[in-house]
Amino acid sequence: MPHTDAHAHAPQDPHAVGEFWDQRYSDRETLWSGEPNAALVAETHPLRPGRALDVGCGEGADALWLAAAGWTVTALDVSRVALERAARQAELAGITSVHWLQTGLVEAALPHGTFDLVSAQYPALLRTPGNDAERALLDAVAPGGVLLVVHHPAPTGEEASAHGFDAALYVSPTQVAALLDENWLIEVDETRPRHVATGAGAHHTEDVVLRARRLG
Numbered sequence: 001m002p003h004t005d006a007h008a009h010a011p012q013d014p015h016a017v018g019e020f021w022d023q024r025y026s027d028r029e030t031l032w033s034g035e036p037n038a039a040l041v042a043e044t045h046p047l048r049p050g051r052a053l054d055v056g057c058g059e060g061a062d063a064l065w066l067a068a069a070g071w072t073v074t075a076l077d078v079s080r081v082a083l084e085r086a087a088r089q090a091e092l093a094g095i096t097s098v099h100w101l102q103t104g105l106v107e108a109a110l111p112h113g114t115f116d117l118v119s120a121q122y123p124a125l126l127r128t129p130g131n132d133a134e135r136a137l138l139d140a141v142a143p144g145g146v147l148l149v150v151h152h153p154a155p156t157g158e159e160a161s162a163h164g165f166d167a168a169l170y171v172s173p174t175q176v177a178a179l180l181d182e183n184w185l186i187e188v189d190e191t192r193p194r195h196v197a198t199g200a201g202a203h204h205t206e207d208v209v210l211r212a213r214r215l216g
């Protein structure tokens with residue numbers, strides 16, 4: 001749930017991305033709200049728990065909520081600091097089942113078609129000419145499984161220049177949707193109100209929500 005400032009000086013070099021996010025997390029004792037994202041809760045409500053992948057899991061609130069709801073969770077993030085916090089929260093909650101991975105999404109080279117749910121909540125995935133991050137998200141979903149990508153709406157030109165933020169550098173639900181072919185059914189593609197009271201993302205008031213099911 002980033003403030004636009006969060007990415008103002010984000011590096012383009014994938015190797016520096018982890019360090020950037022470690023620094024961002026280290027600036028505050030807790031960066032996000034500690035609550036599972038509302039769009040995740042709403043969109044997974046009708047689903048039968050299976051294997052879930054949380055991409056860019058941050059401090060782990062979504063992964064822990066999914067695990068408590070019966071999902072078998074793999075949660076990955078580039079930030080060591082974030083994952084240490086997530087592991088601490090897991091310990092406090094007595095949840096030992098989440099598989100935490102410190103890696104970038106693309107670098108993780110996940111097995112194809114494995115997860116019944118792939119969730120990316122406000123992921124800070126850099127775009128590449130080959131759409132590597134988008135394809136990694138799609139590839140990870142099992143036949144019959146669901147891909148859920150949630151993000152903030154793109155900032156206006158004014159907001160972007162005020163914060164030195166270039167949204168075009170990052171993967172959005174729109175770019176993921178553009179890669180969905182006849183093997184996918186788009187179940188939700190909308191912008192809706194968002195209410196988060198605490199954490200660095202509290203000022204964001206809308207979510208862009210894409211939920212798509214892989215057919216067959």
Ligand SMILES: C[S@@+](CC[C@H](N)C(=O)[O-])C[C@H]1O[C@@H](n2cnc3c(N)ncnc32)[C@H](O)[C@@H]1O
Pocket residue numbers: 001002017021032037055056057058059076077078079082103104105106120121122123124125126
């Ligand atoms: C805005 S935060 C969202 C965190 C969490 N999903 C949430 O909703 O609280 C974006 C997260 O993506 C992680 N991240 C950035 N680049 C990544 C990459 N290439 N692969 C995986 N995670 C990445 C960051 O470390 C950060 O934790």
